Amino acid sequence: MRVIGLMSGTSYDAIDAAAADLRLEGDTIVLTPLGLLSRPYPDHLRRELAGSLPPATTSLEQVCRLDTGIGQAFAAAAGQAVEQLCGGHADLIVSHGQTVFHWVDGDQVRGTLQLGQPAWIAEATGSTVVSDLRSRDVAAGGQGAPLVSIIDVLWLRGRPGTPVALNLGGIANITVIRDEPIAFDTGPANALADAVVQELTGGRASFDADGVMAGRGTIHPELFERLLVEPYYGRPAPKSTGKELFHLGYLAHAMDGLPEIAPDDLVATVTALTARTVADAVHAYGGTEVIAAGGGIRNPALMHRLAEELGDGVPLRSTDELGLPSVAKEAYAFAVLGFLTVNGLGGTVPSCTGARHASLLGSITPGVGPMPLQSPPAVAPVKLRLN
Missing domain, CATH: 3.30.420.40 (ATPase, nucleotide binding domain)
Incomplete structure (x- = not known):
């Protein structure tokens, strides 16, 4: 399966797009890197984002504007990656989005918010998109982080x-x-x-x-x-x-x-x-x-x-x-997380996030063709190998 992982971290300087060929071989996930590109946020969008993050205050209008602007920026990075790294077609795109708030109350995470409307990515590329990967772990009592674990x-x-x-x-x-x-x-x-x-x-x-x-x-x-x-x-x-x-x-x-x-x-x-x-x-x-x-x-x-x-x-x-x-590790990690999701496999280690159990992560936005959903394999993967 040809998968693109999209990531912008807490430094919010650019969107990384990492393409990989992913497959299951028995109890092993095999990852073949296909390349990385990094696309800076437009200056105006980065300024709007920086001006809205804590401890600044913001409005629902600004949140909506950011959700659209970030979604369009992720869509542009995804489209470029599909053409330049995947020969014009990707089976799946996995978008981390941009974290704008992580609600921590004492030792417990109450919620987490990543903006970047995935519909823009699906519309621009025609590919199925997995997004909002942190929230399910939070709902299961976890920290929602670090998912790369x-x-x-x-x-x-x-x-x-x-x-x-x-x-x-x-x-x-x-x-x-x-x-x-x-x-x-x-x-x-x-x-x-x-x-x-x-x-x-x-x-x-x-x-x-x-x-x-x-x-x-x-x-x-x-x-x-x-x-x-x-x-x-x-x-x-x-x-x-x-x-x-x-x-x-x-x-x-x-x-x-x-x-x-x-x-x-x-x-x-x-x-x-x-x-x-x-x-x-x-x-x-x-x-x-x-x-x-x-x-x-x-x-x-x-x-x-x-x-x-x-x-x-x-x-x-x-x-x-x-x-x-x-430079591409987190983007590749989210590509793997989305791959696990469409294969019906949990994407968390409960001892790492503090959740009550492992969870299937994310929400799925359909592309233009059949969604690449698979039945869970007979043997759950316990290893990852780079090819």
């Missing part, structure tokens, strides 16, 4: 020791591969650094390119200690978070009463926070190696700091070294 478990199970899969997007999350796997958001990855850079540059830059600012700066010890006492870090897993907590106002509150901090030092401090909180989470669960993906791995300052925090006994490598393009 099932792919981590299927792919990395069997490696020696206790491997840990890490994603460094706006928020950082890990999956610890062990007899009973566990997964959770560790805290901010790029969220705070991105917010600082955008504020300091008046929006001319959206992130610390190549980690230049963090590399030049010095960690501010008092601010660093203030940030580390955030109660979220001490909560038990499974747990999830987002920019509803880690945003510019949160950082400004932590800086209250401190002397002015140089821009480079501020970026260095929040970058060090990411490295420390990720490493603390890895050490807490006995991780023996970290296999990283996401935009954060392109930040040398962050990766250097993280390697130092992990120590020599816990090697840090990227998914590229194992054959999966790191």
Whole structure:
């Protein structure tokens, strides 16, 4: 089955479209990557999105406008991927959409909202679309995140020791591969650094390119200690978070009463926070190696700091070294999740999301032809192999 996964993360800088050929061979899902393209959001849409996210207030009119605009942007990325990566036809498109709110109440997730109306994708491509993949897990008592954990478990199970899969997007999350796997958001990855850079540059830059600012700066010890006492870090897993907590106002509150901090030092401090909180989470669960993906791995300052925090006994490598393009991992993961759905297979690991049971994920929007729905196979997959 030819499947396209569409993903835009909490950094909302672009829409990634990853195409794959997916098939079942006994108890194994075989994934053959067909390529990736990345399509930036139109500037006006990105501005509207940024201006509507927490802690900003918004209106139902703006939510509707965003749902349409994001859906059309995803449809454009999907159409391009169908033509350039799939030779003009895809059996299935799986859209994560754009997370605009993740409703966390204490230790429980009450709801999660991803915008990007899938009808635009189905209309533009003629393909069946699976979307809204997080809500079913939330309804089953789960966090709705990190959904990539099932792919981590299927792919990395069997490696020696206790491997840990890490994603460094706006928020950082890990999956610890062990007899009973566990997964959770560790805290901010790029969220705070991105917010600082955008504020300091008046929006001319959206992130610390190549980690230049963090590399030049010095960690501010008092601010660093203030940030580390955030109660979220001490909560038990499974747990999830987002920019509803880690945003510019949160950082400004932590800086209250401190002397002015140089821009480079501020970026260095929040970058060090990411490295420390990720490493603390890895050490807490006995991780023996970290296999990283996401935009954060392109930040040398962050990766250097993280390697130092992990120590020599816990090697840090990227998914590229194992054959999966790191920039496309999440998009490929959602392609697999949609593939599981149309094959009647659950897409979650309850010990990772905290749900009462595994669930079939997502809602299905028909394309122009028969929907690619299959009866569940006699043997449920327990492995994922890259071809």
